[in-house]
Structure formats: structure tokens, C-alpha cells
Amino acid sequence: xNLPTSILLPAGALPHYRLGVMDVLPxxxxxxxxxxxDTYLSLGAQILTMVIFGLSLDLALGFAGITTLGHAAFxxxxxxxxxxxxxxxxxxxxxxxxxxxxxxxxxGLLSGALLLxxxxxxxxxxxxxxTVLLHEVANAWGSVTGGADGLSGVMPDxxxxxxxxxxxxxxxxxxxxxxxxxxxxxxxxxxNSPFGLSLRGVRENARRMHLVGASVHLxxxxxxxxxxxxxxxxxxxxxxxxxxxxxxxxxxxxxxDILIMLIIGGVGRLYGAFIGIPxxxxxxxxxxxxxPFHWMFFVGLALILLVRFAPGGLLALGDRxxxxxxxx
Amino acid sequence: MSYALETRGLCKRFGAIQVTSNxxxxxxxxxxxxLIGPNGAGKTTLVNLxxxxxxxxxxxxxxxxxxxxxxxxxxxxxxxxxxTFQINTLFSGLTVAENLAIPVAQRLGRSWRPWGRxxxxxxxxxxVARLLEDLKLLPLAAKKIADLAYGQRRLVEIAIALALxxxxxxxxxxxxxxxxxxxxxxxxxxxxxxxxMSIVFIEHDMNLVFRFAxxxxxxxxxxxxxxxxxxxxxxxxxxxxxxxxxxxxx
Amino acid sequence: xxxxxxxSLLTVLFDGVAFxxxxxxxxxxxxxxxxxxxxxNLAHCGFAMIGGYxxxxxxxxxxxxxxxxxxxxxxxxxxxxxxxxxxxxSWVYGQSELGQVLMTIGLTFVMxxxxxxxxxxxxxxxxxxxxxxxxxxxxxxxxxVYRLFLxxxxxxxxxxxxxxxxxxxxxxxxxxxxxNAKMAGCIGINVKALFAxxxxxxxxxxGLGGALGADIFPLEPFYALHYLVLVLIVVxxxxxxxxxxxxxxxxxxxxxxxxxxxxxxxxxxxxxxxxTLMLLLARPHGLFxxxx
Numbered sequence: 001x002n003l004p005t006s007i008l009l010p011a012g013a014l015p016h017y018r019l020g021v022m023d024v025l026p027x028x029x030x031x032x033x034x035x036x037x038d039t040y041l042s043l044g045a046q047i048l049t050m051v052i053f054g055l056s057l058d059l060a061l062g063f064a065g066i067t068t069l070g071h072a073a074f075x076x077x078x079x080x081x082x083x084x085x086x087x088x089x090x091x092x093x094x095x096x097x098x099x100x101x102x103x104x105x106x107x108g109l110l111s112g113a114l115l116l117x118x119x120x121x122x123x124x125x126x127x128x129x130x131t132v133l134l135h136e137v138a139n140a141w142g143s144v145t146g147g148a149d150g151l152s153g154v155m156p157d158x159x160x161x162x163x164x165x166x167x168x169x170x171x172x173x174x175x176x177x178x179x180x181x182x183x184x185x186x187x188x189x190x191x192n193s194p195f196g197l198s199l200r201g202v203r204e205n206a207r208r209m210h211l212v213g214a215s216v217h218l219x220x221x222x223x224x225x226x227x228x229x230x231x232x233x234x235x236x237x238x239x240x241x242x243x244x245x246x247x248x249x250x251x252x253x254x255x256x257d258i259l260i261m262l263i264i265g266g267v268g269r270l271y272g273a274f275i276g277i278p279x280x281x282x283x284x285x286x287x288x289x290x291x292p293f294h295w296m297f298f299v300g301l302a303l304i305l306l307v308r309f310a311p312g313g314l315l316a317l318g319d320r321x322x323x324x325x326x327x328x
Numbered sequence: 329m330s331y332a333l334e335t336r337g338l339c340k341r342f343g344a345i346q347v348t349s350n351x352x353x354x355x356x357x358x359x360x361x362x363l364i365g366p367n368g369a370g371k372t373t374l375v376n377l378x379x380x381x382x383x384x385x386x387x388x389x390x391x392x393x394x395x396x397x398x399x400x401x402x403x404x405x406x407x408x409x410x411x412t413f414q415i416n417t418l419f420s421g422l423t424v425a426e427n428l429a430i431p432v433a434q435r436l437g438r439s440w441r442p443w444g445r446x447x448x449x450x451x452x453x454x455x456v457a458r459l460l461e462d463l464k465l466l467p468l469a470a471k472k473i474a475d476l477a478y479g480q481r482r483l484v485e486i487a488i489a490l491a492l493x494x495x496x497x498x499x500x501x502x503x504x505x506x507x508x509x510x511x512x513x514x515x516x517x518x519x520x521x522x523x524x525m526s527i528v529f530i531e532h533d534m535n536l537v538f539r540f541a542x543x544x545x546x547x548x549x550x551x552x553x554x555x556x557x558x559x560x561x562x563x564x565x566x567x568x569x570x571x572x573x574x575x576x577x578x
Numbered sequence: 579x580x581x582x583x584x585x586s587l588l589t590v591l592f593d594g595v596a597f598x599x600x601x602x603x604x605x606x607x608x609x610x611x612x613x614x615x616x617x618x619n620l621a622h623c624g625f626a627m628i629g630g631y632x633x634x635x636x637x638x639x640x641x642x643x644x645x646x647x648x649x650x651x652x653x654x655x656x657x658x659x660x661x662x663x664x665x666x667x668s669w670v671y672g673q674s675e676l677g678q679v680l681m682t683i684g685l686t687f688v689m690x691x692x693x694x695x696x697x698x699x700x701x702x703x704x705x706x707x708x709x710x711x712x713x714x715x716x717x718x719x720x721x722x723v724y725r726l727f728l729x730x731x732x733x734x735x736x737x738x739x740x741x742x743x744x745x746x747x748x749x750x751x752x753x754x755x756x757x758n759a760k761m762a763g764c765i766g767i768n769v770k771a772l773f774a775x776x777x778x779x780x781x782x783x784x785g786l787g788g789a790l791g792a793d794i795f796p797l798e799p800f801y802a803l804h805y806l807v808l809v810l811i812v813v814x815x816x817x818x819x820x821x822x823x824x825x826x827x828x829x830x831x832x833x834x835x836x837x838x839x840x841x842x843x844x845x846x847x848x849x850x851x852x853x854t855l856m857l858l859l860a861r862p863h864g865l866f867x868x869x870x
Contacts, residue, residue, distance in 0.1 A: 009457050013425035013469040014447035067676050114859060120675055121618060122862035125814040126855065132807055133851035140844040194433040194449065195442040197422075201430045204419035211379065211417075212431045212492065213405030214439060252807055256683060263680055293699075293799070297691030303684025307677050308669045 108228020
């Protein structure tokens with residue numbers, strides 16, 4: 001196929017991501033927080049960790065279209081893996097994250113291969129069951145996980161052997177920010193790549209993907225596994241920063257929470273996690289001190305209204321809804 | 329002599345209902361073969377069987393001489409057998425260019441690459457651009473499917489199949505839903521398809537059939553009633569009876 | 579002479595059956611509505627909770643007798659269910675599973691907050707008439723009358739639902755609407771009204787389960803979430819829209835859960851979840867479910 005001259009596609013036709021103001025803004029804000037709110041850095045680090053978790057879910061849910069109520073399983077596995085690694089092997093933090101990611105990724109690959117042959121309601125139920133099953137296993141396997149008490153005394157060593165984790169959380173915050181930045185780069189790269197495009201094809205119309213010669217199942221499993229690795233890294237980070245690991249990192253409720261937080265910002269939009277999660281967690285921090293039940297009411301109402309009026313989340317007010325594609 | 333696509337004694341039963349009866353289809357290379365017949369005759373089922381979406385109850389399917397009866401739909405596409413759908417089956421949240429980039433990337437073997445922006449991939453974007461230009465869809469490249477008119481979507485439906493550079497193209501009612509007077513753009517497109525591409529199409533629009541087809545199979549109640557050149561079929565009394573409602577077996 | 583261990587085993591089995599029957603009452607409504615309307619309804623346990631709290635309110639605050647409070651609470655739950663169906667649920671009928679999951683989670687949160695605001699966060703118990711507080715001696719085994727009553731009521735409901743679905747015209751219409759809503763509409767069945775009624779009845783049974791089962795499933799604001807996983811497992815294992823599937827799954831789960839709690843504290847959950855996982859992988863539609 002020889003082309004005498006190149007035919008140019010109009011702008012916006014294919015993913016051709018260019019850096020814009022929106023891209024730099026979140027990082028400026030994050031650094032600004034570091035300098036301006038230095039008493040809130042531990043909350044800040046927690047939020048950053050959850051944003052990583054949210055990004056991982058966005059890859060599976062927003063881009064590959066895998067509806068899952070079981071992502072906390074990977075977060076929890078990552079947390080326990082990093083905690084165990086720290087207590088029994090080495091307190092070097094980066095290797096802990098690596099181990100966390102690999103452990104979660106392995107379970108993600110295995111469960112994805114089994115579960116992703118189903119879809120819709122059956123898949124939803126299966127992801128939920130895997131999470132509660134792993135929760136019970138963690139509860140029972142006390143020798144490794146500490147059972148109901150969990151693991152404590154997870155003390156990460158100095159980062160790069162230079163930066164100690166201080167009491168004020170400065171190192172922790174920048175560590176979390178750095179990990180978030182790297183994870184974000186990875187997710188952004190995958191999403192804009194031909195593989196990412198094929199994932200969106202699966203989400204939009206799996207039937208057509210089959211008849212275009214693509215293996216839908218393998219792609220779903222790959223996306224799920226990558227997403228699991230990233231969720232595991234988030235969990236490992238959480239373990240290192242809070243110095244504990246407990247069973248509540250591996251619950252169905254946490255799966256629901258991260259789903260809600262992501263939806264508020266918007267799925268499939270990369271930056272949805274950056275908006276929805278900090279918003280939710282900041283308000284939760286304020287509200288939980290006052291009355292947790294009022295908070296539940298507010299969130300519940302917001303969800304109902306969101307589903308009715310702004311299905312794309314805050315980032316997509318005015319955009320189309322998220323009903324299943326394929327219809328013309 | 330091998331055929332581009334061949335079926336031998338193909339049968340399909342759903343429970344007690346025989347939907348496809350002993351169909352022996354022989355599609356020559358470069359064919360322009362129409363599949364016509366009343367509603368419910370089993371035309372789409374035949375396409376579904378050929379593409380692997382249904383498993384035959386008995387019989388065989390051969391692509392370019394090799395038996396593909398047991399092969400998965402994905403691999404049949406890889407072997408050059410591509411279909412379009414009667415109802416638009418597009419990637420509705422994506423742009424027109426993206427809809428074509430997916431099959432192009434698949435054909436070029438790049439669809440597993442998790443790095444490099446799709447837009448920067450020269451091979452993919454040039455192939456997409458060329459295809460869009462051929463189909464006169466280039467101005468619409470950045471538009472989402474939801475913003476297109478029905479006829480334009482129908483063109484994209486066929487374009488997705490063409491992006492795979494098929495050897496055998498199965499078109500399921502390409503002009504479906506398009507008013508008779510406006511089927512021009514579809515016809516245009518079909519007439520410009522490569523001569524060495526073998527095409528089978530299901531159609532009810534007889535203008536399109538008589539203008540574009542060289543050979544025709546008439547399917548009634550799952551079996552082939554008669555086959556032949558366009559002229560033969562046009563003058564066949566049995567075909568007239570079928571379309572005018574008189575039962576062909578008394 | 580039966581050994582003490584054997585007697586306690588029988589008691590535990592009996593408790594397991596009672597647990598299973600309450601689980602059945604709560605779950606059967608969800609199985610039918612999810613099977614009929616194909617809506618993922620995570621707020622279903624909230625309706626059981628509503629039935630329980632209504633009964634509590636009627637017996638303690640309004641001082642009504644138990645026999646009157648329970649039916650009134652069930653009717654109340656049905657009315658609330660019908661109203662919600664015509665409003666918030668109808669918004670999500672066309673949407674994907676995700677939208678339905680989120681809306682119903684939101685609804686559940688609102689129910690929990692409401693329960694806390696009205697009744698506080700501690701466990702409330704429902705006063706049961708003294709006649710039902712007896713124990714019946716079956717040989718060496720003592721069976722609480724209340725639990726026998728529960729089992730009897732749940733069984734009767736199961737039979738009633740089965741008869742209604744299989745033997746009545748309304749039931750036939752519902753089954754037709756399940757199989758093909760569009761066709762059913764074309765032949766004159768008012769599908770919307772039928773769905774609204776079905777939903778309300780499903781909520782009613784849940785409310786009954788919540789009202790009667792308050793000593794097995796304690797009443798507190800987080801009720802709506804605590805038992806959600808169990809109920810979802812019951813309906814997916816049993817198969818959507820299948821009464822006998824729900825009954826079988828409820829009994830099996832009830833027995834395993836109760837036996838587990840007495841004999842294998844950490845094992846019971848693992849057994850249930852592992853079994854559910856394997857079953858759903860082999861049969862995604864559950865034991866007796868039908869594919870869409």
C-alpha cells in the first residue's frame with residue numbers, strides 16, 4: 001500500500017493525547033497541598049493512595065467495561081503481601097510495593113481467567129463472592145495474616161536509603177505522590193495505546209470485537225490483571241503508610257466504597273478518580289466526625305440523583321449516559 | 329478447483345425445527361453472489377453458520393478449500409472470512425476513525441500493543457485515513473457514531489469489514505433500512521470493491537441484487553430452491569411463485 | 579438414650595432450618611423481582627428491615643398486638659415498595675447493571691440513615707406474644723414454638739407463591755411477561771402494572787421475613803447491608819425466578835451457616851463461598867435459573 005502523500009486525519013479522530021492545562025493541574029494542586037497544608041499530610045497521603053486504587057478500578061470498569069464488586073480483594077491482598085514482606089523479609093519499601101503488585105496480579109490473572117467468561121449479574125456476584133471468600137481466608141489464616149487482629153508494626157525503611165519516613169508524613173506524602181504519578185503514567189499509556197483502544201472496543205461492543213477477529217476473553221483477563229496489579233500497589237502503599245494491615249482492607253464494603261468514589265468523579269475519564277475520590281474523602285473526614293449516618297444519607301441521596309441526572313459523574317454533566325453501547 | 333467459500337450438506341436444527349436443510353453453496357473466487365428468499369428462509373442463519381456464530385447440526389464449511397467447520401469465529405476472520413450485520417453493530421461511543429482503527433490494528437497485528445498512542449501509529453492512522461477517503465467518510469472521522477445519520481452508520485458498518493481486507497465478504501442486507509431511492513451510496517461502494525474479493529450478500533432490495541449480483545441462490549424454508557445466473561433466476565417460474573405467494577410444492 | 583451431643587446437634591439442625599426459612603422469606607421476593615424485572619436490587623434487604631422496624635414501631639409505640647402489627651407492617655412495606663418502584667426504580671430499568679447497582683446502593687444508604695434517625699443505632703427486639711414463647715418437648719429435644727411458627731409460616735408462603743405462579747391466571751401472565759415482556763404487552767397484559775405489583779409483593783415477603791425473623795436477624799440500622807451478601811448468594815445460587823431454587827439454597831445455606839457457627843467458626847463462611855463460587859462458575863444461572 002504505497003501512499004504518495006500522507007492523508008491527515010482530523011484532530012480528535014484517534015487518541016492523540018496532548019498535554020493540556022488539565023493535565024498539569026492535579027499535580028500542581030497536590031504539590032501545593034504539600035506546602036500549604038502540612039498538618040494534613042497523613043490524610044493527604046491516604047487520599048493519594050485511594051486515588052491509585054480508583055485509577056486501577058477505572059481501567060477495568062471505565063475502559064474495559066468489567067463491572068466488578070470485588071476490587072477490594074486486590075487492594076487487600078496487596079496490603080497483606082506488603083505487610084508480610086516488611087515483617088518477614090525486608091523493610092525496603094519499593095520491593096514491598098513490587099511484591100504487593102505481583103501478589104495481587106497473580107490472583108487477578110487467576111480469578112479473571114475463571115470469572116470473565118461470565119458477564120453481567122453472574123460476574124457481579126462472582127466478584128463479590130471472591131472478595132468475601134478471601135476475607136474469610138484471611139480471617140482464618142492467622143499465622144500469615146494475623147487473623148482478626150491483622151498485622152501491625154509495618155515500618156518501612158528509608159526510601160532509597162535516604163529519605164526517612166518522618167512523623168509529619170512529609171516523606172510519606174511525596175512517596176505516595178510519586179507512586180501515583182507513575183501509576184497514572186502507566187494507565188494513561190495503556191489507555192491511549194492500540195491495546196487500550198481494543199479494550200474500549202470490547203466495552204462498546206464485544207460481539208463486534210469477536211467478529212473482527214479479536215479474542216475478547218484474553219483482553220478482558222489482561223485488563224483485569226493489570227488493574228489488579230495496580231490495586232495491589234495501592235494496598236501495599238496503604239499498608240506501608242498506615243503501618244498496619246487489617247481485615248477491613250478486604251471487604252465487600254470497600255469494593256462498594258471505591259466504586260462510589262470513582263463514579264462521583266466519572267468512569268472512563270482518567271481524571272474522574274482525581275476529582276471524585278479527594279472530594280468524597282474530604283467530605284467523609286468532615287462528616288464522620290459529626291454524624292456518620294448523616295453522611296450515609298447524603299451519599300445515598302447523591303448516588304440516586306447522580307444515576308438519574310448525571311450518569312457520567314461530575315466530569316460529564318451534560319454528556320451522554322452510560323447505558324450499554326451497541327444500540328443504534 | 330477450490331471455491332472461495334463452500335458448504336457441503338449444511339444442516340441446522342433448533343430443537344424440532346429444521347432451519348437449514350442440506351445447503352450446498354459454492355462461491356467462486358471473485359463472485360458477486362446474492363442470497364435471496366422470503367423472510368424466515370434461513371439466510372441470516374446460513375451466514376451465522378459460515379462465520380461460526382452457530383454450530384451446524386451436520387455438514388461442512390470450507391474456506392478456500394480448507395475445512396473450517398470446527399474453527400472459532402475469531403480464527404475464521406483471521407482466515408479472511410468477514411461479515412457485516414443487518415443491524416448496525418458499531419462501537420457506538422467511539423469516533424468513526426476509532427471504529428476503523430480497531431479492525432485495522434487487528435489486521436496489522438498491533439492490537440495487543442499497550443504503548444504508543446494509537447494516533448501516532450503511522451501504519452494504523454494511514455490505513456484508517458485511506459479507507460475513510462475511499463468511502464468519502466474522511467470529514468466525519470472525528471465524529472462519534474451517535475452523531476451520524478443512519479446511512480452513514482451503515483457505511484461504517486461495511487467499512488469495519490473492509491478494514492480487515494477480507495477474501496470473502498458476507499454482507500447481511502447492506503442496504504437494510506435505507507429507502508430504495510437512496511441506496512446509491514451503498515451501490516457505489518459495492519461496485520468499487522476489488523474484483524478478487526468474493527462477495528456474498530443477503531438482500532431484499534431487488535434493484536441492488538440485479539445490478540450488482542452475477543449469480544443468485546434462492547433460499548426457501550432453509551433449503552436452496554434454485555441457483556443460477558441473474559438472468560436464469562429472473563425468469564424462473566418457481567421464484568416468481570415463491571415471491572407471489574403460491575406454494576412451490578402442491 | 580440419646581447422647582447430649584446428638585441432642586445438641588438436632589437443636590442446631592433445627593435452628594439451621596429456622597434460619598434457612600427466614601432467609602427464604604427474605605430472599606424469595608428478590609429472586610422473583612430480579613428474575614422478572616432483571617433489575618439488580620441491592621436494596622432488597624432494606625425492605626426486610628423496613629418490615630421489621632414497622633412491626634417494632636406498631637407493637638411498642640402503638641401498642642398493637644403482634645398478630646395485627648405484622649400484617650400491617652407487611653402492607654406498609656408493600657406500599658413503600660410500590661412507591662419506590664414507580665419512582666426511583668423506574669429510572670434505572672433501561673440502564674446497565676452498574677447504574678442499577680449504584681442506585682440501589684444509594685437507596686440502601688438512605689434507608690440505613692433513616693432507620694438510625696427514627697429508631698437509633700442499637701438493636702431493637704420485637705415483643706412476641708407469650709403463647710409463642712413456649713417450648714415444645716419432642717422427646718429429649720426442646721423446640722421453641724416461635725421457631726416452629728416461623729418455619730410453618732415460611733413454608734405456607736412458599737406453597738402460596740408456588741400455587742399463585744403455577745395455577746392462577748395472574749401467575750401465568752407473570753410468567754409470560756418474564757419470558758417475553760414485549761410480546762406480553764402486545765397481547766394485552768399490562769406489564770408495567772404487573773411489575774409494580776410483583777415488586778410490591780416481593781417487598782412484602784421480605785418485610786414479613788424481617789418482621790418475624792427479628793430474633794435470628796437482629797434489627798439495627800445496618801441490617802440492610804449485613805445480610806445482603808447472604809441473600810444475593812441465595813438468589814444467584816438458587817436461580818433467579820425459581821421458588822424451589824431459592825428454598826433449596828436458603829435451607830442449605832442456613833444449615834451450613836448455623837452448623838458452622840457451632841462446630842467450625844471460621845470454616846462455615848469459607849465452605850459457603852467456595853461452594854457458591856464453584857457452582858456459579860459451572861452454572862452461571864444457578865441451580866434452577868433460566869437464561870435471559
